Amino acid sequence: MKKLLNQFILLVICSYMAFFLVFNQGLLGGIVISGVFLVVCTFLFIASIVGVVKGKLELMKLTSVTEAAGLMTFSILLGLVVTTIGLINSFAVYTTGDESQSADKKIRAFASRIFDVPSQAALLKTEKNGVTYFYPESNKDEIEKMDAVLQLEREQFNSTLGTRDEGGLTIEFHENYASLESGYGSEEVAGYYDLGNKRIHLVPTDENWELILVHEYSHYQSHLFSNQHLLSITRIPSWFEEGVAEYFAGESSMWYDLENLETIDFHDLDSQEDYDQAATDTYDPYAQSFLAVESIVDAHGEEIIPELLKSQSIGGFYKNLEKTINMDIEEYEEIFLGKLLANQQQIADWVDLGYQQVEMKNYNSALKTVENIRESGDIYDIDAADWLLVDIMLAQKKVDAAVDVLKNKIEMGQEEFLVDDLLLLAEVYLLVDPELSYETVQRAETIAKTSEFYYYEEGILLGYEQVNSANKLAGYKRLLEEWLYNPYVRMHLVEKLSKEYPGEF
Numbered sequence: 001m002k003k004l005l006n007q008f009i010l011l012v013i014c015s016y017m018a019f020f021l022v023f024n025q026g027l028l029g030g031i032v033i034s035g036v037f038l039v040v041c042t043f044l045f046i047a048s049i050v051g052v053v054k055g056k057l058e059l060m061k062l063t064s065v066t067e068a069a070g071l072m073t074f075s076i077l078l079g080l081v082v083t084t085i086g087l088i089n090s091f092a093v094y095t096t097g098d099e100s101q102s103a104d105k106k107i108r109a110f111a112s113r114i115f116d117v118p119s120q121a122a123l124l125k126t127e128k129n130g131v132t133y134f135y136p137e138s139n140k141d142e143i144e145k146m147d148a149v150l151q152l153e154r155e156q157f158n159s160t161l162g163t164r165d166e167g168g169l170t171i172e173f174h175e176n177y178a179s180l181e182s183g184y185g186s187e188e189v190a191g192y193y194d195l196g197n198k199r200i201h202l203v204p205t206d207e208n209w210e211l212i213l214v215h216e217y218s219h220y221q222s223h224l225f226s227n228q229h230l231l232s233i234t235r236i237p238s239w240f241e242e243g244v245a246e247y248f249a250g251e252s253s254m255w256y257d258l259e260n261l262e263t264i265d266f267h268d269l270d271s272q273e274d275y276d277q278a279a280t281d282t283y284d285p286y287a288q289s290f291l292a293v294e295s296i297v298d299a300h301g302e303e304i305i306p307e308l309l310k311s312q313s314i315g316g317f318y319k320n321l322e323k324t325i326n327m328d329i330e331e332y333e334e335i336f337l338g339k340l341l342a343n344q345q346q347i348a349d350w351v352d353l354g355y356q357q358v359e360m361k362n363y364n365s366a367l368k369t370v371e372n373i374r375e376s377g378d379i380y381d382i383d384a385a386d387w388l389l390v391d392i393m394l395a396q397k398k399v400d401a402a403v404d405v406l407k408n409k410i411e412m413g414q415e416e417f418l419v420d421d422l423l424l425l426a427e428v429y430l431l432v433d434p435e436l437s438y439e440t441v442q443r444a445e446t447i448a449k450t451s452e453f454y455y456y457e458e459g460i461l462l463g464y465e466q467v468n469s470a471n472k473l474a475g476y477k478r479l480l481e482e483w484l485y486n487p488y489v490r491m492h493l494v495e496k497l498s499k500e501y502p503g504e505f
Contacts, residue, residue: 007074015081022085023106026099034086041079048072094185118172120179130167135204139173142204146171146213153214157221157248161306163228169220170199171213177203186276193219195233210415211249218245225309235313239269243289244305247297250416251290252380258341263288266329270314294378295336298343300324347373347381354388358395366392383417390424394488399431419448426464427489430479431496434472438464459483473501480505 018037022030051057051068062068092106093099104121118125118134126133128147135143154165174180177189183201184192191202191212200216202209222241226233262283269275269285278285296304304324311317318329325332350373357366370392373385386409393402406425410418422444429437441464460483466475476497484490498505 007070011074011078014078018078018082018085019103022082022089023103025089027090027093030086030089030093034082034089037082038079041075041082044071044075045079048075120172120174120183123172130165130169132170133173134170135173136175138175139204142173142209145209146204149210149213150217153217153248157218160302161221161225161309163221163224165221165224168198169217170197172199172201173204174201175203191216193223195219195223198223215245215249218248222309225306229310231310231312234272235311236309236317237266237270237314238272238275239266239285239289240293240308240317242275242286243291243293244309246286246290247293247305250379251294252378253291253294253340253344254378254380256287256291258291258337258344261287261291261337263333263337266292266333291340292332292336295340296321296325298340298376343376347377347384350376351384351388354385355391358388358392361395363392363396379414383414387424390428391486391488394428394486394492397492399428399492402428403432419444422447423460424486427484427486430467430484431489431492434464434467438468473504476501477504 014037018034021033025033047057047060048062048068048071051060051062051071052065055065055068056063057068060071062071088110089106091110120134123134123136124140126135126143128143129151131147131150133143133146157163158165174183180191180201180203181187181189190206190208191200193200193216198220200213200220202212202216206212219241222236222244223233225231226235264278264283264285269278269289275285293305308317308320308324311320322328322332350369354366354369354373357363357369366388370385370389373388374382377385386405390402390405393399393405403425406421406428410421410425422440426437426440426444429440441461445461463475463478463483466472466478469475476493480490480494484493494505
């Protein structure tokens, strides 16, 4: 009994030694020390078998089968402890790339993959609309804006991909980028999705938080798609996975210098490891990925995305893609930027043509041009088409029709356009109802102050306020001098005011 007690005490001591020694090492050091412990455990296990068979083992001073069985139990338990410690250490260092982490951080990084716990200490937890949030107290108020975006995006993704998001997503907030980069194991990361536990990691105060959230949520939706169709998560090339995420996040080819953009072989972007290492000072894999996906969607519609996602392997994906585009992927790499550039130029030409047609009072042709832009362009081109349509209506003095166009556009709630649309609507309202103009500008001001898309000019509101006061004339002059941009509004307003205030305009 005394020897069994000694073996138990020794097990505790050896386990602590293994914990201390392994967790203070990097990947290689941890493996070596774990290996040494396991060699010793193997030797003790073999010795214990001999002791059980012979009934004793003089070399180890074992005098009975019970003592030999105790040694066997000791070797097995210590081996399990060392193996567990070694695996946790290796996993934490390999996935984060940080060999200097404390034991607590390594254990937490491992546990966050297996259990519903955050990868950081001292985070609070809450659940909202099927999404679990881990957050610092200082970021509690950021949850509402995340939830609002996810409710909208969930419907779009479920419709486009045919997925069923019934809960299971976790979002973990990081207070700074050092924490985020440590969790991902790489520098210059804005956010990431952890496949192991369906968890999005991001900094909620990032000025581009919405784009980052939608990008990472796209990866989660792709994960759902894979599970629902019983497909491997890694069956799709990383460039397509990332390109789709950028596409749904609202990227646009108009933001890129297509003529000078560098590209590489798509096959060099197949694996996530190669993808992460591909970026250089002159090359951005996300740009190539997004633009390729946009080019494919432009030609074949959004329905091509779930069709390609149904591929069962990377090889199968390329086979399906090449059948769709009717050429090899190598050939496609050579031409897809040119196609996008030609499409950009076509849209620009249509916009110019539309305004020329308005100037020539050829309004029916201008309306057809608007339809061409809407059918061929992305959301930014459609935005330009809608403003052209407003000008077509204003040029014909169809103010009510112009108001309806803008009100319908505003109801869509596209944040990147909302404030500009409200300000244009406020200008148009000056022709029919200055009070509505003031209310509309107030709404624009409220939205602009909480949006990352706009810098709001404080002086705008004062002009509209004056127009609705006893000092109307000064207000109108202030707006015309500084804040009214639409040429048709300016023209019609001056015509109207010249009658009301002879000699002032």
